[in-house]
Amino acid sequence: GETSDSFAIEESLKELAQLADTAGLMVVGSTYQKLASPNPRTYIGSGKVAEIKSAIRAFEVETVIFDDELSPGQLRNLEKAFGGDVRVCDRTALILDIFNQRAATHEAALQASLRLFVALAQMEYQLPRLTKMWTHLERQAGGKVKGMGEKQIEVDKRILRTQIGVLKKELESVRKHRKQYRNRRFSVPVPVVSLVGYTNAGKSTLLNQLTGANVLSEDRLFATLDPTTRRVQMKNGSEFLLTDTVGFIQKLPTTLVAAFRATLEEISESSLLVHVVDISHPLAEQQIDAVEKVLAELAVSEIPKLMVWNKVDKVTDPEKIKLEAERREDIVCISALTGEGLLEFCNAVQEKLKDSMVPVEAFVP
Ligand code: GDP
Incomplete structure (x- = not known):
């Protein structure tokens, strides 16, 4: 439908704005246009080009970012049309920029x-x-x-x-090294629980809350680019390793899919996958689908899963959400921010680990 189309576009642009913010840019505005097909020369129509041009002048814009991948020709034509030192880039280039910045700081x-x-x-x-x-x-x-x-x-x-x-x-040798490291880690019999989920779902916040670990958590996309593992000790003496993974994102540029898959290799060796969902997000269902699609590609179907509906403090009708979670199976409602439901979460993890291949007793020292 027309309205849901616009909604999806606006959400995608909002995500793009958040990405730009993560890259350190200040976003002054966004716009879109509905065309039967993109203009082969400039992606958008000439009227839209003129409109953006006047906005560039009004706001002294330095960068114009397009949500789709632009052909090299379109990039060049747009840069020429906008004139001056205006930089034109697409979603892929922007994400690569962020990856670069993030990778450089570690x-x-x-x-x-x-x-x-x-x-x-x-x-x-x-x-x-x-x-x-x-x-x-x-x-x-x-x-x-x-x-x-x-x-x-x-x-x-x-x-x-x-x-x-x-x-x-070089990559191959790093991989081998990491595998050795993982093998050594597995000689210590502590189950590994991996947090997966859409970017900004609250994975780092949850990890922080549970372990007091100092994992970067910001209201930004890609706050967690590096898998980070912490040890969670339960009052009953059992423990598990909790691993934070890269956030998933829709419209991931094809050039980056391989990188993501490789970074997520470690997931396939975990005892349990915890899928963290921002249930307060208007597109929560789509984000769940996006994550599950990637998980299906990773061939991790035999690993037990637990779903966490996070940010229940932010939804308008928390009771309705909780009832819905109860109706389905394997869902725990939490607020990583306020700490609500965290004990239930840990208990559910324990239960799930008991169900998994290796009995949990084997892990208790
Ligand atoms: P990640 O990308 O999945 O690691 O997400 P983060 O942990 O970085 O969280 C993204 C944003 O959501 C941050 O601004 C958090 O403060 C916020 N957030 C995380 N959990 C909750 C929650 O339970 N309630 C609310 N209101 N905000 C949350």
């Missing part, structure tokens, strides 16, 4: 692989665009540099491919 060995994935994704993003850029330059020069451009493409491609090869090798 030095631990655990993050090394992430840095490599980002570099790899960036290069794979560049490779096809490189060709198009040179073809364009050639055309611009009226064919005068023909051949030269081609040669340059080959050189650039070779350099990129070599770098990609080096990165892949």
Whole structure:
């Protein structure tokens, strides 16, 4: 329907604004246009281009971000149309930027692989665009540099491919190292519980509340880019390791899907998956679907799951939500912020671990 379409677009743009904020940009406005198909030259229509241009002048805008992946040609045409030093980028480029910033601020060995994935994704993003850029330059020069451009493409491609090869090798060794580390960890028989969920669902907050660990928690997308593990000790003496994972996101650029999958490798070795949901979010159902789709791809169907409906302090009718959770199975309502339901959550985790392959008694020292 028309209205739900607009709603989805607006939600997606809101998410894009949050991503921009995470990247350190100040968002002054957003707009969209409904077209039967995107304009091949400029993605949006000429009227929209003019409208944005006047907004650029009015607000001294430095960056214009598009929610979809732009072709290299569209990028260039838009930059030309907006003029001056206005930078035009798409969702993919923005996410890559954030990955880069985040990866740069962490030095631990655990993050090394992430840095490599980002570099790899960036290069794979560049490779096809490189060709198009040179073809364009050639055309611009009226064919005068023909051949030269081609040669340059080959050189650039070779350099990129070599770098990609080096990165892949490095990545493989990091993976091996991490696997060894994980194996060593498993020689200590403590079950691993992985938190999964949509970005901003409250995974870091939950981890913090439970363990007093100092995991970064901000009202920003991608607050958690690095898997972080903490030990949770229960009053009855049993314990489990709680691992925070990367947040999931809709419309994940294809270049990054592989990176995500690899970062989530550790999930497949956990005893229990806890799917954290921001139940106060208007698109909670869609976010659940997005996460479950990725989980299905990870082939973790045999691992027990527990769903957590977080932020019950924020919903308008908490009683209705709680009744609904009771009606379904394996759902615990909590507020990671106020601490409501955390004990029930820990008990549910214990129950679930008992059900899993390895009896929980085996883990008690
Ligand atoms: P993550 O991306 O899943 O790790 O999400 P975060 O833990 O960083 O939380 C995202 C935002 O939601 C932060 O601003 C948190 O303060 C907020 N938040 C998390 N849990 C709750 C909750 O139970 N209630 C409310 N009202 N806000 C929460």
